[in-house]
Amino acid sequence: MSRKRQAVFTKSEMTNLLGVSEKQHEVYMPNEIFNDLTEAFKENELQGKTSTHIAFAYSYYFLANYMWRYARYRHVDDKSGESPINEGLIKQILGFPAKSEQYTYLTKNKSGLLQNLGYIRKETDKPCRYFYENNGKKEVVFVYESDYPEVYGNNKNWKVSMPVKGIWRYEESELDNCEDGTFYMIQKTHKIDIDVFIYCMTDAELGVEGFYLYSFLKYSTDKFKAFDCSNKGMAYLTGMSIDEVKSQLYKLEKRNMIENDHKPFCRNKPNDKQTKANTYRINERYEFISNKFQFNTIPKQRKISAERYEIEIGWANEREINGDIEDYEEMNDLPFD
Incomplete structure (x- = not known):
């Protein structure tokens, strides 16, 4: 049975929630993700899952890319002030109940499908801002919360999904400390606004x-x-x-x-x-x-x-x-x- 689709937020609510600004639109996704996901679903005998599962995995990784790339992990709530964009809120952004566990096997730490494929990794440290280094080309540099403990304190209980391929495209790249991910090199990617x-x-x-x-x-x-x-x-x-x-x-x-x-x-x-x-x-x-x-x-x-x-x-x-x-x-x- 297909799921009952829902949209939790309006366009203006979603735009404010994600803090979209004029210069924060482009997300470059690795071309190989379609093949990697379809093959993984076959190999793990997940073909019986609905179309929503593979679409959820792609959309979740897209959002993880956007949030890391533009350092968007908090939003301003009229009632409680600044609040984290946590997993429950991410599920709602994607059109699912905050407490839904149906797709957790795709995103969970250590044994989740996306982590096993090398697409995400759960991390406590996250970007709080970014800037561009002008050395002849536009290259993003991230500033992390751990650089300002007096501001962000201890957030060890709040893990986010780091988009691994945004930083290192291949396993060998991380071992060689070569930042060749989609944040830095956009070859073999497709751009989604x-x-x-x-x-x-x-x-x-x-x-x-x-x-x-x-x-x-x-x-x-x-x-x-x-x-x-x-x-x-x-x-x-x-x-x-x-x-x-x-x-x-x-x-x-x-x-x-x-x-x-x-x-x-x-x-x-x-x-x-x-x-x-x-x-x-x-x-x-x-x-x-x-x-x-x-x-x-x-x-x-x-x-x-x-x-x-x-x-x-x-x-x-x-x-x-x-x-x-x-x-x-x-x-x-x-x-x-």
């Missing part, structure tokens, strides 16, 4: 699932600007169910977050021919609709004869039939095992 995250998390119909699929399409179209893929292929590449893929593609298109060319259905397709997959493109945040009265009308799929299909569209060649998987592996820019 925090406003896209807020847009999805404050829309109960999208949530982590919509954000995950949009991010996948953003990554997939970064190189070629367009991505040809069947629903089956997209389900395979994302680890989501085909039904969830179809549902989220529909919702994303209604909100003008993506574009879909909606190739027609071939009525009497010959057995030795294959039709082409739909082509997807993504839109940027400023192109999304601002309210539901602006929803796009999704056209019904046309049905045409094989003769007309051959003339208007043309049959898929071998490259196009297997292209959604092969192109994805090439675009990953990192070797697949």
Whole structure:
């Protein structure tokens, strides 16, 4: 059974909560995360989990990146003053009850899936601010709470998720003390704006699932600007169910977050021919609709004869039939095992 989606915060509440400012928008995510997550779910026999689980893992890591990169671990509460953005509040940001334990196996210390994959590590020390070192390039430097014990005191009971790949992209990098993570080097990454995250998390119909699929399409179209893929292929590449893929593609298109060319259905397709997959493109945040009265009308799929299909569209060649998987592996820019 799929979860009942919820949006705990409004856009303005979420923006204030995360302290988003004009210069704190960009988050660079490692391209290999999609493959790492889908393979991990297969290897750990988690395929029976709903699409929400893999989407939760991606969204949680995105938020961990944003919070560390921009030193956002506290927010001002009208009732209690300054309060920590703890795990309970993070769950609510992602659209789940603060006390929910359903996804803890993904994020918990020591034995959590994200920690086992080398994506997060629970730490008590955290950035309290950051600045840029001008030595010919824009390089971020973090200032940690441990540098100011008189201000932040002892927070050993408050652990946060350090985004490991933000600092060290590979295990060898940490051993060699080489800071080559996504905070410093943006090669082989896809950039997601925090406003896209807020847009999805404050829309109960999208949530982590919509954000995950949009991010996948953003990554997939970064190189070629367009991505040809069947629903089956997209389900395979994302680890989501085909039904969830179809549902989220529909919702994303209604909100003008993506574009879909909606190739027609071939009525009497010959057995030795294959039709082409739909082509997807993504839109940027400023192109999304601002309210539901602006929803796009999704056209019904046309049905045409094989003769007309051959003339208007043309049959898929071998490259196009297997292209959604092969192109994805090439675009990953990192070797697949």
